[in-house]
Amino acid sequence: MNQYQEIARQGLWQNNPGLVQLLGLCPLLATSSTLTNALGLGLATVLVLMSTNFVVSLIRHQVPNEIRIPVFVMVIAAVVTAIEQLMHAYTYALYQSLGIFIPLIVTNCIVIGRAEAFASKNAILPATVDGLMMGLGFTAVLASLGAVREVLGQGTLFDGADALLGSWATVLRVELYQSDSHFLLAILPPGAFLVLGCLIAAKNAIDLRQKKKQQQVKTITRARVTHSAGAESAAGGN
Amino acid sequence: MSFRIASSPHNHSQQQTHVLMRKVVLACIPGIAAQCYFFGFGVLLQLLLAISTALASEALILYWRGKPVLVRLKDNSALLTAVLLAVAIPPFAPWWIIVLGTAFAIIVVKQLYGGLGHNLFNPAMAAYVLLLVSFPQQMTSWLPPQSLQAQQQHVLDPVCTVFTNFSCAGYSMTQLKTDADGMTMATPLDTLKTDLAAGRTVTESQQHKIFAAIGGIGWNWVNLAFLAGGLWLLQQKIIQWRIPAALLGSLALCSLLAYLIDADRNGSPLFHLFSGGTMLAAFFIATDPVSASTTERGRLIYGALIGLLIFLIRRFGGYPDAVAFAVMLANLAVPLIDYYTRPRTYGHRPNSHKHKGVH
Numbered sequence: 177m178n179q180y181q182e183i184a185r186q187g188l189w190q191n192n193p194g195l196v197q198l199l200g201l202c203p204l205l206a207t208s209s210t211l212t213n214a215l216g217l218g219l220a221t222v223l224v225l226m227s228t229n230f231v232v233s234l235i236r237h238q239v240p241n242e243i244r245i246p247v248f249v250m251v252i253a254a255v256v257t258a259i260e261q262l263m264h265a266y267t268y269a270l271y272q273s274l275g276i277f278i279p280l281i282v283t284n285c286i287v288i289g290r291a292e293a294f295a296s297k298n299a300i301l302p303a304t305v306d307g308l309m310m311g312l313g314f315t316a317v318l319a320s321l322g323a324v325r326e327v328l329g330q331g332t333l334f335d336g337a338d339a340l341l342g343s344w345a346t347v348l349r350v351e352l353y354q355s356d357s358h359f360l361l362a363i364l365p366p367g368a369f370l371v372l373g374c375l376i377a378a379k380n381a382i383d384l385r386q387k388k389k390q391q392q393v394k395t396i397t398r399a400r401v402t403h404s405a406g407a408e409s410a411a412g413g414n
Numbered sequence: 415m416s417f418r419i420a421s422s423p424h425n426h427s428q429q430q431t432h433v434l435m436r437k438v439v440l441a442c443i444p445g446i447a448a449q450c451y452f453f454g455f456g457v458l459l460q461l462l463l464a465i466s467t468a469l470a471s472e473a474l475i476l477y478w479r480g481k482p483v484l485v486r487l488k489d490n491s492a493l494l495t496a497v498l499l500a501v502a503i504p505p506f507a508p509w510w511i512i513v514l515g516t517a518f519a520i521i522v523v524k525q526l527y528g529g530l531g532h533n534l535f536n537p538a539m540a541a542y543v544l545l546l547v548s549f550p551q552q553m554t555s556w557l558p559p560q561s562l563q564a565q566q567q568h569v570l571d572p573v574c575t576v577f578t579n580f581s582c583a584g585y586s587m588t589q590l591k592t593d594a595d596g597m598t599m600a601t602p603l604d605t606l607k608t609d610l611a612a613g614r615t616v617t618e619s620q621q622h623k624i625f626a627a628i629g630g631i632g633w634n635w636v637n638l639a640f641l642a643g644g645l646w647l648l649q650q651k652i653i654q655w656r657i658p659a660a661l662l663g664s665l666a667l668c669s670l671l672a673y674l675i676d677a678d679r680n681g682s683p684l685f686h687l688f689s690g691g692t693m694l695a696a697f698f699i700a701t702d703p704v705s706a707s708t709t710e711r712g713r714l715i716y717g718a719l720i721g722l723l724i725f726l727i728r729r730f731g732g733y734p735d736a737v738a739f740a741v742m743l744a745n746l747a748v749p750l751i752d753y754y755t756r757p758r759t760y761g762h763r764p765n766s767h768k769h770k771g772v773h
Contacts, residue, residue, distance in 0.1 A: 361548040370522065 180305055187309025194317030194372075195379045199285040203277045204318055205368035209329070212336045214322025216270045217277060218315030220259055222308065224281050227255045229295040229307030236296045248291045249282075256282045269339035286314060317375065324371050328362035331355055429652070431530075435490035437652050438698065439497050441643035445694065446501060448639035452559045452632030456505025456572035460512050461497060463576075467516040468496035475525040491530045495519050498538035498698060502691060502738070503545065504556045506575045506587065511552055515541040535745045536705045542738040554734075555587050556601045559632035562623055563590070602630030603690045603734040606681055615678040629688030637693040644697025657706060658696040660717025661724075662687060668725035680729065690728075690735040695720065699737065705745045712748075712755040719751075720744045 193199045200221075208214040231251050239247050260278045263271045271278065281287065290310055295303040326332060331353040337345040361367045449457045472492040476483045496516050503512060519541035527533045546553045560567055567581075568574075574582040581590060591600075600608070602624055609619035619625070627634045647653045665686055672680040686692065691699075700706060700720050707716040720740045727736030 357549050357552060359548050360550075361544055364547065366547075 179302060183302060183306050184309045187306065187311075187313045188316065189313070189379075192313040192317065192379070193286045193289075193310055194314050194321075195376050197286070197289070199289055200314065201372075203280060203284060204314075204321065205365060205372065207274055207277050208318055208321040208325055208368055209363050210326045210336065211319060211322040211334055212270070212340050213273055214318040215315065216263075216267065216340045217274055217281075218311070218318040220263065220274075220278060221281055221284065221286070221314055222311030223259055224252070224255050224284075224287055225290060225307035225311040225314075226304055227307075228252050228287055228291055229303040230300060231255070232291040232295040233298060233300045233303035239296075244296060245288075245292070248288060248296070252287050252291065253282050267340055269336070273336070273339065286310060317372075320375065321368065321371055325362045325367055327352055328359050328371075329367070330358055330363070431489045431491070434652055435494045437650055438647065439490065439494055441647045441652075442497055442501060442640075442698065444639035444643045445636055448632075448636045449501065449505065452561075452635060453505050453557060454560060454567050454572055455569070456576065457501060459572050459576055460500040460503060460505060460507070463509055463512045464496035464500035464516045465493060467513045468492040468520050471517045471520040472525070475521055479525070479529075481529070486530070489530065492520055492524075495524065495537045498694075499541055501694065502538065502542050503553065506555065506557055506572065506590070507552050508579060509576050511545055511549060515545045518544050531704055533704055536699060536702050536741055539699060539738040539741045539745075543742055546733070546738065554600070554604065555591065556604075557590055558624060561631065601690070601734060602633055602685075603728065606685075607728075607734045610679055616681060617678070628682075628684045633690070634688045637688040640693035640697060644693060647697060647701075653697065653701040654713065656710065656713040657700050657717040660714045661696045661700055661721040662692070664718035664721030665692065665725055666721075668722055672725070672729065686725065686728070691737040692724070695724070695737040695741060699741055700744070705741075705748065707748050707751045707755070709752055709755040709757055711757075712751045715751050715755065716744055716748065719747060 187193075191197060194204055203217055203221075207217045228248075228251055232248055235247070235251075256279060259281070260271075263274075263278060290307060294306045298306070323333060326335060331351065333350040333352065334345070334348040337348045341348075362371070446457055446461070469487060469492055473483050473487060476486050496519075499515055499519060500512060503515065519537035523535055523537040523540040524530065524533045557563065568583065571581045571583075574580060575587070575590070580586055605622055605624060606616065606619050610616070624630050629637060644653070644658060648655055648658075666683045669680065669683040669686040673682050681689075696717075700717060707713050723740035723743055724736045727733060727739055731739075733739070
C-alpha cells in the first residue's frame with residue numbers, strides 16, 4: 177500500500193474525523209439538518225482543509241517552531257474568510273442558511289489538527305491529499321447524517337439543493353413520503369446526537385467484524401507452518 | 415440436603431425485582447380506573463399497545479445482545495415502563511405515537527445504555543419528552559372529561575379514533591375537543607397558561623367549566639387515585655417517603671409563595687398539586703430506583719429539585735405541564751447529588767476526612 181492509499185484510508189475510514197476523532201462536532205451536529213446544508217458545509221471544509229494544508233506545508237521550513245500555532249491560525253483564518261466571501265458571492269441562499277457556521281470553520285479542530293499533525297511535517301503533495309481525504313471523510317459523515325435526519329424529519333432528500341448547486345438542482349429533490357406530522361426531533365439537535373451515535377456504533381461493528389475475519393485467516397496460516405525443512409532454511413536465511 | 419453458603423448480608427429484603435415492579439403496576443390501577451371513568455376507555459387501548467410494543471422490543475434487543483430473553487422479560491420492568499408511558503399520553507392519541515414512544519423508551523433509553531439498572535434517564539419520561547417535542551399537536555390533544563363533551567362517547571370511539579383519527583361517528587379530534595357551547599376545551603393547566611398569557615387573571619380563567627373542581631374536573635380524581643396508589647406503595651415499603659414528600663412539599667411551597675405574592679397570576683398550591691401529572695410523578699415516576707438518587711439526603715434534594723422545576727416550567731416555561739422535563743433534568747443532576755451526599759462510613763466520625771492530615 178503506497179503512501180497516498182494509506183492517507184486515503186486514514187482520512188476516509190480508519191481515522192475519520194467525524195466518526196473516530198470526533199472533531200468538529202459543533203458544525204457536524206448543527207448544520208446536518210438537511211442533506212443540502214450538510215454537503216455545503218462539508219465542501220467548504222474540504223476546500224479549507226486542502227488550502228490550509230497546502231499553505232502550511234509550503235511554509236513549514238520558514239515558520240519558527242515557537243510561534244507555529246499563531247501562524248497556522250492566521251493562515252486558516254485567511255483561507256476561511258476567502259471561502260466565506262466566495263459563498264457569499266455565489267451561493268447566497270446557502271450562505272444564509274449556514275449562517276455563523278461558515279466563519280466558525282476557523283475554529284474547527286480538524287483544520288488546526290491536520291495542520292499541526294500532518295501538514296507541518298510532510299511535503300506539499302501528501303499534505304494536500306491528506307486535506308482532501310480528511311475533508312471528504314468529514315463530508316461523508318456530514319452528508320449521511322444530513323440525509324438520515326432529512327428523511328426522518330421531513331421525508332425529503334436534497335430539499336433546497338438549488339441553493340448549493342444552482343437552479344437546475346431543483347430536479348434532485350426527492351419526496352420519499354408525505355406526512356402531516358413531521359418527526360421534529362430528528363431535525364432538532366438531540367436527533368443529531370442520536371443519529372451520530374448510531375453511525376459510530378455501525379462503524380465500530382463493521383471494524384469488529386473485519387477484525388474477527390482477519391483473526392480467523394491468521395490462525396489458518398499459522399497452522400500450515402509445521403514442517404521443519406522450510407522453516408529452518410527460512411530461519412537460517414535470517 | 416445441601417447447605418448453601420452465601421456471603422453477607424444474610425438478612426435481606428425478600429422484595430425481588432419482578433415483585434416490586436408488579437406491585438408498582440398494580441398500584442397504577444386506581445389511577446387508570448379514574449382515567450377510564452372521566453376520559454373514556456382510550457387509556458386501556460393505549461396500555462394494550464404500549465405493553466405489546468414494550469415486550470416485543472425488549473425481547474428483540476435482548477436476543478440481539480445475546481442475553482437470556484425470558485428471564486429478563488419476567489422482571490416486569492418493561493411492563494412498568496409501558497404502563498407509565500401509556501397513562502401519561504392523551505388517551506385518544508394516534509396508535510403510532512405510543513408505539514414509537516415505547517419502542518424508543520425500551521430500545522434507546524433503556525437497552526442502549528446497558529439495560530435495566532444502567533439507564534441514566536427514566537425511560538418512560540425520556541420517551542414522553544421525545545413525543546412531546548416531536549409531535550406537540552398530537553401530544554396535547556386531551557379530550558375534555560366526558561361530562562363536558564358535546565358528543566356522547568361511543569364505547570368503540572377510542573378504537574376508531576386511535577386508529578383512524580376520527581371517531582366512529584366521523585367526528586375529528588377538533589370536533590371532539592369542542593364542548594356543547596362550541597368552545598375548544600384543553601386541559602386545566604393548558605387553559606390557565608393560555609389565559610394568563612392573554613392577560614386574564616386566574617379568577618377569570620377559572621370561569622371555564624373545566625375548573626368546577628380543584629385541579630379541574632376529572633383531573634383532581636385522577637390525581638387522588640394516583641395518590642391512593644402511591645400511599646399503598648409506601649405502606650408496602652416499595653418506595654420510600656423521601657422523594658414524594660420532598661417533591662410535593664417543594665411544589666406546594668413554591669406555588670404557595672407565588673400565590674401569596676400575586677394571586678391573580680398564579681394558580682393555588684392545591685391546583686398545582688391536584689392537576690396535571692403531579693401525583694403520578696411524585697409516587698410513580700420520580701421514585702424509579704434506577705434513575706433517582708440513592709442516598710437518603712440525596713433523595714430529599716432530588717425530590718425537591720423536581721418540585722421546583724415543575725413549578726418553574728409550569729409558571730414560566732412554554733409547556734403547560736412539566737413533569738417529564740423536570741424528571742429528566744433532575745436525572746441529569748443525580749450523579750452530582752449522589753457524590754455530595756455520600757453517607758458517612760460506619761465507624762468514621764462526621765467530617766473525618768477533614769482531620770486526615772492530623773493522624
